Amino acid sequence: MLALDADVLDRKLEMFASLGAELDLDVAYAGKALLVGALAKRLIGTSLSLDVCSLGELVVAERAGFPAARIVMHGCGKSDEELSAAVAGRVGRLVIDHRTELERLVELASQARPLEVFLRVNSGIEAHTHAYVRTGGEDSKFGFALGDVVAASARVAQARGLRLGGLHSHLGSQLFDEQPYRASLLAMLEVYAEARAGATSLGEVIVGGGFGVDSRPGSPQSDPRAIVTSLAALNRERSSELGMPPPRLGIEPGRAIVAEAGTSLYRVLAVKDQGSRRFVIIDGGLGDNPRPALYGAYHHPRLAAGRSSAERQTTVCGRSCENDELVTAPLPSDIAAGDVLAFLTTGAYTFSMASNYNRFPRPALVFAGGGSHRAVVRRESNEDLMRTDLHA
Ligand SMILES: Cc1ncc(COP(=O)(O)O)c(C=O)c1O
Known part of the structure; x- marks a missing residue:
């Protein structure tokens, strides 16, 4: 079961919302980290937008009643259905990943209902994080190369039914240092200044998410407030040197909003x-x-009911038919079958990445807070596993 501490979640949402208000930032929650109906509903009452990267995530947002105008569609390989949904007004913005997608969108776009688009830019900055969660750098699959941005901007500016709102970048996940963000913003501002000449509607630069969260107790965390404040100052300085008004900045944190709120509970x-x-x-x-x-993520284990026995180095494994060692860490030596073991900081990319390998049903999701709790996603049943099997 994944338990989400709603009080911690609300504090994170409040922190990002107030940061947005103070610095006039556009803040969007990256739904890929965790998106279920109850969470989407909770977001409605905040000032945050919501990033979705598939029709599935869009449908969750829609069913929750999340306003279309505050939904941003991402994705590096959008289907026709996804592009059509965007053009039909089911999202407020779409981030275009590459030239082929741009041309498909030009074909689909309707003058009657113009769509605001951003260009995803590969700013060439390779952040120091695990290769599987690194999305910037010249050799990554994401976005337009810097050298192609001006031409792509001009193409959007000429297209009927599209309006270029700005440029977008995302360097990767688990970043603890402001340097890659600063280097990326500088590269983005250069190309933004050039692109403005042919695309006067440009007004925003999104610097992505990626603010790191470490599950090891006592380990240093990233400080999104400090990073973004420093980026806002850099934005003002460099824009003034480039002789242009500073673009609005945007961020799209996922992990930094939900990771700490989540704890996975297991039975030994x-x-x-x-x-x-x-x-x-x-x-x-x-x-x-x-x-x-997948990438050696560490989630700190802790026995739900504390014990005083001496600790012993213990490897916690799953019950899959793989050597699925989840962690090796000191745990009380009298740990026994029936105990409840908690894994900390699992709110992001754990529930959302879960599969039914070995035909195990996926766990429930519970919101806890203010002394009470309620299930917001029930545990899957074996019947659920059969739902799509045409020969069951
Ligand atoms: C485009 C984009 N924005 C934002 C995020 C959120 O990253 P994080 O959860 O590390 O903040 C991701 C994560 O993959 C992403 O691909």
Whole structure:
């Protein structure tokens, strides 16, 4: 089960909303980190927009009643259905990833209902993070190369039914340092200044999300407020040197909003001493918690009911038919079958990346806060697993 502390979530939302108001920032929550109806509903009452990157995420937002004008559609390979949904006004903005998509959109766009678009720019900055969550750098698949942005802007400016709102970049996830953001913003401002000549509607530069969250107790966290404040100052200085009004800045945090609020709870099924190692097997694993296997993510384990026994180095494994070691860390030596084991900081990219590997149903999602709790997504049943099987 994933438990989401609604009080922590609200504090994060409030922090980003007030940062947005103070610095006149456009703040969008990146729904790929975690998007379910109850969360989308909670976002409605904030000043934040919502990034979606698939029709599925869009439908969740729509069913929750999230206003279309505040939805931004992303994605580096949008389907015809997704582009048509955007053109039909089901989102307020769309971020174009590449030239082919731009041309498809020009074909679909309707003068009667112009769509605001942004160009995703690969600012050439390679942030120091795991290769699987790095999205900037010249060798990555994302966005327009810097050298292609001016021509693409001019193409949008000429297209009927499209309005170029600005430029967009996202360097990757788990960034703790402001340097890559600063370098990327400088590169973006150069090309923004050039593109403005042919596309006068340009008014915004989105610098992406990626603010890092570390699950190790006591480890340093990123400071989105400090990073963004420094970017706002850089934006003003460099824009003035380039002789233009500073563009509005935008950010799109996902992890920094939901990661800390989430705790995954598991039941210990077995404790095994094997060779020189101690293994604890839990009633979850690779399917519902894939990030450790995917890119070595660390989620700190803790016994839900504290124990005073001495700690012993323990490897916590899932019950998948893989060597799905989730973490190796000190745990009380009298840990036993039946105990509840918590994994901290699993609010982002855990529930949203879960699969049904081994045909295990995906867990429930519970909102807890203010002394009470309520399930907002029920646990899948075996019947759910059969829903799409035409021969079951
Ligand atoms: C375009 C874009 N924006 C924002 C994000 C959010 O990143 P994070 O959750 O690390 O803040 C992502 C994550 O993949 C992304 O691809």
